[in-house]
Amino acid sequence: MSSRQVAMVKLVDMLLLGSSARASQFESEWWHLIS
Structure with a gap:
C-alpha cells in the first residue's frame, strides 16, 4: 500500500x-493486520 x-x-x-x-484502537488493529 502506498502512503x-x-x-x-x-x-x-x-x-x-x-x-x-x-x-x-481501530488504527492499532489495522496496523497489526497489515504489518
Whole structure:
C-alpha cells in the first residue's frame, strides 16, 4: 500500500468511527493486520 492510500484509509476510518479513541484502537488493529 502506498502512503497516500494509507492516509486516505485512515481518514475514512476516522470519519466513520467519529471517535478519536475508537479510531486509535481501530488504527492499532489495522496496523497489526497489515504489518
